[in-house]
Amino acid sequence: MRERLRKELGDPIFEAWIAPLTLESWDKDELKIGAAKPFVRNWVINHYVARIERAFRAEQAEPAALNVVVTQAQPQVAAAVSKAPVEIVPAAPLSPPPSNVAYMPHVSPDAAAGAMQGLWSRMLHPQQTFDSFIAGQANEFGLGAAKAFSEGAGDMPLLFIHGGFGYGKTHLLNAAALEFRKRGKKVLFLRAEDFMRHFLGALYRKDTLAFKDELRTADVLIIDDLQHICRSTATASEFLYTVNALADLRRRVVIAADRAPSALEGLGADVKSRISGGLVVQLGKPDRDTRLAILKARAADFARLRPEVRIPEEVLDRIADLEDASPRDTIAIFTKLATYADLTKKPVTAEMAEEAVGMRASGSLSPKTSIEDIQKKTAEFYKLDVRDFHSPQRARRVARPRQVAMYLARKLTTRSLPEIGRRFGGRDHTTVLHACRRVEALCNEDALFKQEVDFLSQMLSKLN
Numbered sequence: 001m002r003e004r005l006r007k008e009l010g011d012p013i014f015e016a017w018i019a020p021l022t023l024e025s026w027d028k029d030e031l032k033i034g035a036a037k038p039f040v041r042n043w044v045i046n047h048y049v050a051r052i053e054r055a056f057r058a059e060q061a062e063p064a065a066l067n068v069v070v071t072q073a074q075p076q077v078a079a080a081v082s083k084a085p086v087e088i089v090p091a092a093p094l095s096p097p098p099s100n101v102a103y104m105p106h107v108s109p110d111a112a113a114g115a116m117q118g119l120w121s122r123m124l125h126p127q128q129t130f131d132s133f134i135a136g137q138a139n140e141f142g143l144g145a146a147k148a149f150s151e152g153a154g155d156m157p158l159l160f161i162h163g164g165f166g167y168g169k170t171h172l173l174n175a176a177a178l179e180f181r182k183r184g185k186k187v188l189f190l191r192a193e194d195f196m197r198h199f200l201g202a203l204y205r206k207d208t209l210a211f212k213d214e215l216r217t218a219d220v221l222i223i224d225d226l227q228h229i230c231r232s233t234a235t236a237s238e239f240l241y242t243v244n245a246l247a248d249l250r251r252r253v254v255i256a257a258d259r260a261p262s263a264l265e266g267l268g269a270d271v272k273s274r275i276s277g278g279l280v281v282q283l284g285k286p287d288r289d290t291r292l293a294i295l296k297a298r299a300a301d302f303a304r305l306r307p308e309v310r311i312p313e314e315v316l317d318r319i320a321d322l323e324d325a326s327p328r329d330t331i332a333i334f335t336k337l338a339t340y341a342d343l344t345k346k347p348v349t350a351e352m353a354e355e356a357v358g359m360r361a362s363g364s365l366s367p368k369t370s371i372e373d374i375q376k377k378t379a380e381f382y383k384l385d386v387r388d389f390h391s392p393q394r395a396r397r398v399a400r401p402r403q404v405a406m407y408l409a410r411k412l413t414t415r416s417l418p419e420i421g422r423r424f425g426g427r428d429h430t431t432v433l434h435a436c437r438r439v440e441a442l443c444n445e446d447a448l449f450k451q452e453v454d455f456l457s458q459m460l461s462k463l464n
């Protein structure tokens with residue numbers, strides 16, 4: 001990458017502006033590059049960010065966002081030179097990096113070890129066990145397979161679970177992780193984005209070998225939301241390498257994704273075929289009885305914590321009626337009502353349940369309005385490709401519609417900020433929050449923009 005940029009920009013410019021930059025962090029897919037002074041930061045942003053992004057892309061590393069930050073504030077210098085001439089006068093590097101390193105912080109062995117430690121830091125949810133997973137027609141095969149797999153049954157090294165949002169995939173992965181641990185196995189449980197982030201971090205630290213070795217120490221590798229790995233071909237190849245290496249060592253791999261292996265766009269045929277060769281199970285949408293049983297279990301948990309709060313059974317019945325709701329959706333309505341009762345000390349009535357359920361069914365919080373619909377319609381409206389919403393592009397023609405889509409996802413679905421961020425190319429929840437505030441502010445300032453947003457909002461509500 002260093003050589004690519006040097007060739008494109010020429011030695012003097014490269015040495016003056018690019019070489020002194022440092023890689024500050026790579027967190028949640030945000031690549032933070034450090035500049036020593038505000039002036040340098042502004043100059044790099046205005047002149048070189050697009051090239052830097054292109055160079056990353058050419059190396060098949062696609063950070064969701066690229067930011068340049070000032071590593072040491074020197075306001076007086078910034079003020080004096082912020083009106084810099086357009087002509088670039090090559091200057092001596094501000095703090096010369098080692099000659100063979102671009103964007104590379106000095107990583108001590110300790111820091112590298114720390115980065116590897118982060119791989120293992122995921123906490124397991126003690127309540128998401130096989131016992132607390134309610135089985136029904138739509139998911140009993142998945143439950144049985146996950147249980148047997150984590151008890152060591154069968155010869156297949158890989159289990160792949162797919163199903164809709166909120167259908168219980170992560171719950172089953174967590175339960176499997178707990179079970180494997182109980183059996184003394186060393187479990188590595190990562191979301192696809194975490195895998196990608198750690199891998200790309202290792203790439204920039206130039207210690208991918210250590211990363212590979214570290215992964216191979218796991219007895220069990222569990223990956224959630226595999227669909228997000230497709231964003232970088234380098235990561236997808238690394239993932240395949242890891243799965244193959246673990247399979248050769250007769251270790252086990254459990255994967256979850258929102259779609260079947262064949263529908264994982266962006267993954268090569270080799271990865272798909274590797275996955276399809278494992279045990280593939282689907283979680284369907286639980287039927288009414290299962291939804292009611294899940295709600296009853298939640299109510300019992302709640303009653304143990306707050307015995308004074310009463311939630312009548314007819315309330316649970318009414319919530320379970322919601323035909324298109326996933327377990328997550330029904331649990332969200334229950335939690336809302338139970339929290340209301342707890343805070344106000346008022347009983348929850350069937351009418352309140354009716355109202356909460358009605359709100360969702362009417363479209364203001366409709367479970368039918370999916371983030372995918374929102375992305376599709378918003379992209380169509382602004383003449384973009386949905387993939388632009390997942391990309392790191394920050395050009396206004398993409399960034400503003402992306403913010404609108406995030407705002408609509410927040411308004412029209414019950415998805416949390418982190419979840420919305422994840423669906424928009426693995427962005428951070430603070431990015432979503434910022435987008436929502438920005439869109440609200442713009443709606444107040446600009447009547448035309450407000451009309452656009454209202455139009456999209458109404459159109460999406462009518463889809464249901």
Ligand SMILES: Nc1ncnc2c1ncn2[C@@H]1O[C@H](COP(=O)(O)OP(=O)(O)OP(=O)(O)O)[C@@H](O)[C@H]1O
Pocket residue numbers: 128132133134135139163164165166167168169170171172258286294327328331
């Ligand atoms: N069959 C079930 N029994 C008990 N709880 C369930 C069941 N299915 C889902 N849940 C609960 O619903 C919530 C959402 O489930 P989970 O997070 O596992 O969904 P998911 O399929 O991983 O969704 P996403 O793809 O959006 O990450 C969790 O609180 C989970 O415990």
